[in-house]
Amino acid sequence: MSSHNVKIGLEVHVQVTSLKTKLFCSCSSDYRGKPPNTNVCPTCLGLPGSLPVLNAEAVKAGLMVALALKCSISDLLIFSRKHYFYPDLVKNYQISQYDGVGGAAIAKNGFITINFNGGPKVVRIRRINVEEDPGKIIYPTGSLLTSKYTLIDYNRSGIALLEIVTEPDLTSPKEARIFVDTLRSMLEHMGLVNTELEGSLRVDANISLAGGSRVEIKNISSSKDVEKALAYEIIRQSKALEHGESIRRETRHWDDVKKVTVPARIKEVEEDYRYFPDPDLPPIKLSATVIEEVKSKIPELPDQRVERFIRTYGLSEYLANVLVARKVLADYFEECVKTCKEPELIGNIIVNDFKRWVEELDLSMNAAINMLPPTDLCRLIHLLNGNVINIKILKGVIPKVLKSGKNVETVIYEDGYADISDESVLMRIVDEVIQENPKAVSDALVNPKAINYLVGQVMKKSRGRANPDLTNKLLIKKLNEIGRASGSAG
Numbered sequence: 001m002s003s004h005n006v007k008i009g010l011e012v013h014v015q016v017t018s019l020k021t022k023l024f025c026s027c028s029s030d031y032r033g034k035p036p037n038t039n040v041c042p043t044c045l046g047l048p049g050s051l052p053v054l055n056a057e058a059v060k061a062g063l064m065v066a067l068a069l070k071c072s073i074s075d076l077l078i079f080s081r082k083h084y085f086y087p088d089l090v091k092n093y094q095i096s097q098y099d100g101v102g103g104a105a106i107a108k109n110g111f112i113t114i115n116f117n118g119g120p121k122v123v124r125i126r127r128i129n130v131e132e133d134p135g136k137i138i139y140p141t142g143s144l145l146t147s148k149y150t151l152i153d154y155n156r157s158g159i160a161l162l163e164i165v166t167e168p169d170l171t172s173p174k175e176a177r178i179f180v181d182t183l184r185s186m187l188e189h190m191g192l193v194n195t196e197l198e199g200s201l202r203v204d205a206n207i208s209l210a211g212g213s214r215v216e217i218k219n220i221s222s223s224k225d226v227e228k229a230l231a232y233e234i235i236r237q238s239k240a241l242e243h244g245e246s247i248r249r250e251t252r253h254w255d256d257v258k259k260v261t262v263p264a265r266i267k268e269v270e271e272d273y274r275y276f277p278d279p280d281l282p283p284i285k286l287s288a289t290v291i292e293e294v295k296s297k298i299p300e301l302p303d304q305r306v307e308r309f310i311r312t313y314g315l316s317e318y319l320a321n322v323l324v325a326r327k328v329l330a331d332y333f334e335e336c337v338k339t340c341k342e343p344e345l346i347g348n349i350i351v352n353d354f355k356r357w358v359e360e361l362d363l364s365m366n367a368a369i370n371m372l373p374p375t376d377l378c379r380l381i382h383l384l385n386g387n388v389i390n391i392k393i394l395k396g397v398i399p400k401v402l403k404s405g406k407n408v409e410t411v412i413y414e415d416g417y418a419d420i421s422d423e424s425v426l427m428r429i430v431d432e433v434i435q436e437n438p439k440a441v442s443d444a445l446v447n448p449k450a451i452n453y454l455v456g457q458v459m460k461k462s463r464g465r466a467n468p469d470l471t472n473k474l475l476i477k478k479l480n481e482i483g484r485a486s487g488s489a490g
């Protein structure tokens with residue numbers, strides 16, 4: 001594969017999910033899960049006589065990304081109409097920006113530095129556009145390739161999108177994946193995009209091999225699939241070239257069910273789009289005041305956060321980078337550190353165990369954190385430090401919690417992990433035994449010897465691992481409580 005000189009450029013489309021409304025109308029931007037074609041109005045349905053009204057917050061989001069990506073900003077914001085026929089596009093044109101005569105991209109000539117093969121690499125950003133999302137095409141009985149029919153849902157039509165276009169500076173599928181991950185983390189840190197929402201980040205990838213033509217792969221929905229789709233294309237194109245076939249300049253679709261690329265419509269050239277300024281949206285001057293205001297609101301970005309993690313918590317560069325690559329993971333780490341102050345141990349467990357299992361089990365990061373919240377992870381570390389469990393057991397508990405949804409204590413005693421001498425773990429069992437044996441509890445309240453039966457039940461439930469002295473102590477404590485409560489009630 002490496003024998004081919006590969007050039008890759010990406011167009012990343014991200015929805016500004018932090019906005020309340022669409023780009024040019026007051027329909028909600030929260031369209032997911034709504035019945036098809038209910039989150040619409042005359043404007044986002046492109047009905048005659050409707051007029052677009054610009055969402056100023058969307059422009060500020062675009063400016064923030066442009067500034068974070070070190071772009072130069074256009075003096076004028078000019079919306080242009082980009083024409084093409086496709087069922088998801090209601091007006092037969094998309095309101096976007098045109099980096100050519102009569103138009104302007106909101107920003108151009110920026111860059112992102114990615115970490116690849118241990119060293120930094122600069123990837124140039126050609127331009128950024130603010131534009132509207134088309135509707136969504138749905139393939140009800142399979143994929144693009146196999147579905148018997150197609151449905152269309154315009155709930156998404158008009159959602160504010162940022163289009164971020166790179167120069168063809170990337171040279172391998174892996175590098176492309178890292179670029180998307182780096183950009184995603186920046187967007188997450190700016191609080192603009194919840195990338196866990198389906199379809200909030202979509203990538204078109206251009207790829208050419210030496211001796212071939214440029215092929216565009218449309219609509220890839222994750223960084224993992226960016227890597228897969230590009231790797232697939234390199235094999236397909238290099239095989240063709242080795243057989244003396246020529247590579248057509250074309251657009252292909254990524255079929256994310258079959259994991260192959262398939263030919264799509266013949267690619268339009270720029271003239272086909274018949275760009276012209278949208279007469280309904282007069283140019284807006286982007287004042288220095290607005291730009292300064294946006295600049296002042298840029299929060300801590302991933303680069304700065306990585307540095308802070310190394311400086312404040314003494315983490316290795318590797319750990320800091322992996323944590324910060326997902327904002328939600330870095331937040332999780334910081335929450336845990338607040339509760340138990342062992343950043344290196346926590347960082348290692350999150351990166352090497354928690355994150356690995358989340359990926360292996362294909363969970364969303366948020367769902368996994370809900371199953372193992374910071375207090376529970378710290379609980380595990382507490383049990384480790386108290387020699388109740390060892391590190392091997394700790395590592396085994398994490399996937400069990402993530403697979404079963406049970407809490408840490410339950411997994412530890414159900415799975416026979418340890419001699420249970422931790423009060424909180426044992427208290428859970430004692431509580432259960434008391435609940436399940438009301439008769440024995442009332443016996444024990446009048447006859448202290450009858451407590452032995454309850455101790456036996458706790459031993460049985462814990463499969464012999466409960467510490468007997470502690471069990472006794474906890475049972476007496478519980479029985480005293482119950483005795484006092486019933487005494488005062490009577």
Ligand SMILES: [Zn+2]
Pocket residue numbers: 022025026027039040041042043044045158
């Ligand atoms: Zn609308």
